[in-house]
Amino acid sequence: METSSHDILIIGGGGAGLRAAIEIAEQDPTIDVAMVSKVYPMRSHTVSAEGGAAGVAGKDDSLDEHCYDTVSGSDWLGDQDAIEYFVNEVPKELLRLEHWGCPWSREPDGRIAVRPFGGMKRMRTWFAADKTGFHLLHTLFQTSLKYRAIARYDETFVTRLLVEDGAVRGVVAIELRTGKIRVIQAKAVIIATGGCGRVFPFSTNANICTGDGMALAYRAGAPLKDMEMVQYHPTGLPFTGILITEAARAEGGWLLNKDGYRFLQDYDLGKPTPAPVFRSMELGPRDRVSQAIIGEFEKGRGFHGPYGDYVHLDLRHLGEHKIETRLPMVRELCLKYENLDPVKEPIRIRPVQHYMMGGVHTDINAATPLPGLFAAGEAACVSINGANRLGSNSLGEILVFGARAGRAAIEAARNGSPASETAVLAQGRDEERRLEENYLRKTGGTERIAKLREEMQQTMERGCGIYREHNSLVESAHKLDELRGRAAHLAIDDHTRTFNTQLTAALELGFMLDVADSIVHSALNREESRGAHQRRDFTKRDDQKYLAHSVAYKTAEGPPRIEYLPVVITRWPPGERVYGR
Amino acid sequence: MPQYTQYQPKAYRPRMSAYWYLDQWRYLRYALREASSFFVAYFCVLTLVQLAALGTSATRYAQFEACMGSPVMIIINAIALAFFLLHAITWFNLVPRVAMRQMLGRPTPDAISSGPNYLLWFGATVILALFFLGVL
């Protein structure tokens, strides 16, 4: 076991983690900050974001309008103080990215260009063609290289948070290259590990999105908030689940059923017009559009394919020039993965799990209830996204709250009281023993990791997909209990120390099972339909009982304890979500 | 003696063979292109020898011409010509791609950047051909 110590430790090297690291290095160069990431930072899943980042830019737009779009998009489950803070900060953050070299797309006069996006009433989405996340991540990573003060533990996998005297004191991690167990102590820890899309079978998320940070915090005693709020993106490629950006619809793409009919008009999303109209039809919010597609499937108006039903996303009328300049990656992905050219053919798409509105419960300062622990990005739930995130609000969120978490962690690192090092190291040795006994030296197990993972994914899709109900959720909860039991008997083929990806897959499976459990039980307890959470047995929104965040605490045995926390309402009292009228 | 000490895994460091350019066609193509410089030099020397012969006496030039007419020299020169063409095409394509972009500050299609080279080449060939055919 090797030990090291820093003032602040960031877990996760994606957009939020890098933004936090840069903020800390800029605010106070004397602070010793380190970042631990299970992949090299530029491999993080931020890289896959496509469409853009929303921030008020033009004269015809206002902060209040962005706030209202976000609040109504969230189905009033977003905290309005956090949303106001976010909307106010995000243009400054996007501008900072510009100064750091992000290749934002431009107007002919050299100003930043903006595009429309789903659920937004104005053009305010900054974009770098349709590789916004890629450019944002690489700009942040390259800028972070300027700061020698940022220490990095690349390809190092965190297995546990160390909690002593009621505060987080660091982590235990495996250095993949050598297999060495490291205890990394810190006065403040920021979780920026992204989402957990891989608990679902069909997701846009990368292989690394296994909810590690959520599970680490949850096991350490920090609660998970609004975990039932799972976003399905309307347009994923049927076999791979690869994302076709919402920008495809923002630029004017149409959703068509098997009769070539723009079916969204049947789902209270407005009347079809040739050019896109804000907050209408294909520019509706993701929850409503995804639900409409499922509606078409149920009416038998989708196409049948080898990977389930699908509908068409038609871009042909946009013409080759627009597709090539504004949506080059959409074309590239369709050609490579579907063998079709969107210039000539409509794209086959179906809704696909995309994003977790829920995550580690934090306040507006990115602080969790556990002293010394902060969280930002998709791993966290502040909440600005409520029951449904608007497209292009997440890239802004990782910047705003990444930086916020950085500043909050500086405070905590300055004011934190020291813990007993002996106690912390003893915990580290416990964890080392657990890893050795349960995985590295374990023989005779019979359960294959992939099999358990697949069964978990299937039960999540069946019981906890776009539509849920009591019985399906209870069934999923039972299945997860069974899987957790079986996960104690994993078959491990790889007993080497060096780069043991079977060990990490096993640990990730454990993380995912815990996170899945919190999703199912949060969904089971919320007996209403709101945003992305649609119950067949409770089809109406119930503001009397559920204008509140569900907060899930892990218990020693049995299901999580679910509590409710009122939503912060400042200026926008709950109302009807109106799109297209 | 065990090679592995715990936590000190020794990475395998591949070595390139001394004949790496024979391993793959793409590398061989590169090696041939590099070798073409030798034949360019050969032509330069040959031209100098030719000029020297021309300047010395008519007999020396006749000897030079006779030597050039031998089957061995024809084969050598045919090979040299092939390499010379490879050399010319490589640089005709490459130099303008870099230079045009440097001047214009934006990418240009290959046809536009290296096209003029081939036009000039073709033009020069036509003029020389006409000259030797006695038209000019």
Add this chain to the structure above:
Amino acid sequence: MSDTIILEVARFNPERGGEPSYESFEVPLRPDWMVLDGLNHIKDQLDGSLTFRWSCRMGICGSCGMMINGVPTLTCESLLINYAPGPVRVGPLDHFPVVKDLVVDLDDFLAKLQKVRPWVVRKDDFKPPREFMQSPAQLEAFHQFSLCINCTLCYAACPVSGLDPNFLGPAAIALAHRYNLDSRDQGVEDRLDIVSQHEGIWDCTVVGECSVVCPKNVDPSLAIQQLKLTATKEWFKSFLLPRGKH
């Protein structure tokens, strides 16, 4: 057509030592499977100890570059069926130290990236109150070179990288060029000093394979040749005007 295909996959376990060897696995040959799906089938169903990196499976994270039949390729965007009837030989990227099976050591590459100062350098410390104006043409000037996903296929294709491990290499030099061409940047001189040192641009003998294998059409070879031109111009300038350094 057969409904399976043989993958010959490189195996190397540093804890056992020795040389890498190839192990054959039979995997299903499905029309929409990539080579990466084949590798995952092996890992999930046949041998859980097979070790390789992958993440986004959509050609943008840059993790899954390997040698397929001797050519550096992203396994997530290479259809298995294109290699039928097989066998398909999958190995770790050439010219890098092999950590285990298909995983190579990238630390040296990351150090090279950092070396070229890949961030906006402002000598004047100017921070505009709003965005820097940048016309679409100015964006176009560097955009292509900003598309590098750091997959390091170009290093595996470059014999110079193989012969001289200290060669800065295609991706790092292209990245330097990307910032040099950015109208917001003022660090050209610093970066020219770095890339025109030994083991920089002058090591490049224009094999051109880096640009052939690049999955994002970044054309690092072009970047290097352009930098050679710029460096030469600067050298002449300083030669003619010894005190002309501004």
